[in-house]
Amino acid sequence: MTEQVTPPSLYAAREPIFPRRVSGAFRNLKWIIMIVTLGIYYVVPWIRWDRGPDLPNQAVLLDLANRRFYFFWIDIWSHEFYFVAGLLIMAGLGLFLFTSALGRVWCGYACPQTVWTDLFILVERWIEGDRNARLRLHRQEKMDFRKFRLRLVKWTLWLLIAVATGGAWVFYFADAPTLMVNLLTGQAAAVAYITVGILTATTFVFGGFAREQICIYACPWPRIQGAMMDEDTLTVAYRPWRGEPRKHSDEVKAGAEMGDCIDCMACVNVCPMGIDIRDGQQMECITCALCIDACDDIMAKIGKPRGLIDYLALSDETLERAGNAPRPTWKHIFRPRTILYTALWGSVGVALLVALFIRADIEVTVAPVRNPTFVTLSDGSIRNTYDIRLRNKNNEERLFGLAVQGDPTLRIQLEGTPYGSVPVPADASHLQRVYVVAPPGSAPAEGGLTDVRFWVEDLSNGDRAYKDSNFTGKGSN
């Protein structure tokens, strides 16, 4: 049996949200996080770092053209990209850790969408006033001079922030002061302008207009989140057992004793997502905790204890409904799951640090030339060819000596030089073709494969590195 009803529209207009100003502990924490994160984002490309005359002096630089990543004293080459992969794994594990302990704390405090939206709302409030003034302005249909002026100033400020945001991004990929001059004088590469343009547009639209819709309709994170939370995860919640029945409910009108909630709507009015936290956990909630601040403020005014809306874990509900005290916060946070995540996170971090510190200043890779595997010379000796890549990670040119080990009869020759050493420029790699010759009748010449080891030595300080390979003789055919 199928019931046929005229379906409601599948599409709905967005309900505009005008979050009210709020102050309190969590709001202050969010201000601090906003200042720190935005400060890092805008300032870092301008920090200088001396690496000697041949290298860029920008502290943080992603040099895509030369496939190098500079981070203060760390200098990552393209073949060491596993460091970046390790950092991404740490970021992932960190997200698991914070989510299982504190719910969507990333969404509420640190996500760029949240931080920039918060900044845009701050600008909006400076220009157009708090919630009620903005509501009035929104409802005023006539575009008079005042409304036009306020809108224009607000959009201009938003646009300036957006341009600064898009502009800061490209400074991570090139020398910031040079690029700044080039951008302003119209000499920068087209890709720089396109990147700035796209990021300006996304910042302006996402922060100014799309706002919570990005979280609700575009972001996969709210959906993934559910899988990582459990009954011990702290999340923003309302205590209905304490608040209900609320002031304007039918029960109270019928004479029931009123709970702590006076139905003042403060929690709803400050919410940047436009939801009512008293309806319970919902996908739209980014756990920014502003409703906690708003409610605590009201509770103080009416002389009730704080925490009608609070960071709560699901397991506390049963305890509190039975009249017991909730478990202490630290017991929610320190449990096997979060300790496991911390251990994993820490071990990846320690592994990366160890790998970073045991990195050698010189490196060598050997690629035997297999076309052909060997060459017979006129005196009957057998020659193998190897492409040896030498990497000098010092900030000055070094002379690298090459030697081969494996059979005393083997002789090494370097293409293009009569010497057994070759200079490698500062912080660069050099591809050297190397010949190894076995005299006629010797074991490597007559045999099949002979194991050989190439040694490379930094002749200025004796640092050595090696790579194993093999020598192909006539016997391999």
Next chain:
Amino acid sequence: MTKVPPKQEGDPNTTGHVWDGIEEFDNPMPRWWLWCFYLTIVWGIAYSLAYPAWPLISSATSGLLGYSTRGEVAVDIAAVESQNEGINMQLASAELTEIAGNPELEGYATSAGAAVYRTWCVQCHGSGAAGAVGYPNLLDDDWLWGGDIEAIHYTISHGIRNEEDDDARYSEMPAFGEILEPEELTSVVNYVMQLSGGTPVDAAQVDAGGEVFLDNCSACHGEEGLGDREQGAPNLADAIWLYGGDYDALIETVTYSRYGVMPPWTQRLSEAEVRAVAVYVHQLGGGE
């Protein structure tokens, strides 16, 4: 048959669709989402008109913007060629022996020469330049006509034993099958095998072969069999054989002689390209 329980206050909104008792929550999308969807359709149509898209029987629509990937490559190639014009002129006019002392010119010539080699030379000399039977190995230190940069440049420019170029290198070994008796042939082959450090098939013939060699072969190959680059006569005392050093191959070589050819490359390549590939071959491991 399932009955849907009556709605209660606080129940989430549903669209009113019911299938076997399963209801659908009403979570309407924003209207702008729909407009974005329509926009992608419009964009798709416009894109397929602006760029090559719709397949026809033997080609495809060319697009209103006239874009083609082949055209883009042609522009890139022209840009690189005009960029290289200066260094190509420098390469074509430099002293051959001085190229190696100029790192910029040498680096360019080696890279450009590798490209020329891969296009024009690999068919005979092999992608690794190791050659094949009848086609010289360019990696070793044995050269028929000389292995310094000038000799290599001359060989590439004019080629070997061809009729298109009057300056082509020529070497003409007689087919000794018509001149020598069969026993003289076998004895000289045995002698040559010993000369190059190998083991003759019949050691008893070596002395007689030596006589035959002195009378017939030493004029070009030298009394000790070391060859003569002026005439392109191969060194018979070394370990390298262009056509094989075993008994049967040597019998064939002496009886019928060998006439390898190589085209004169000045007719197909620019002087800069010829010089580039000469530099490339010179640095492969056997250059003198």
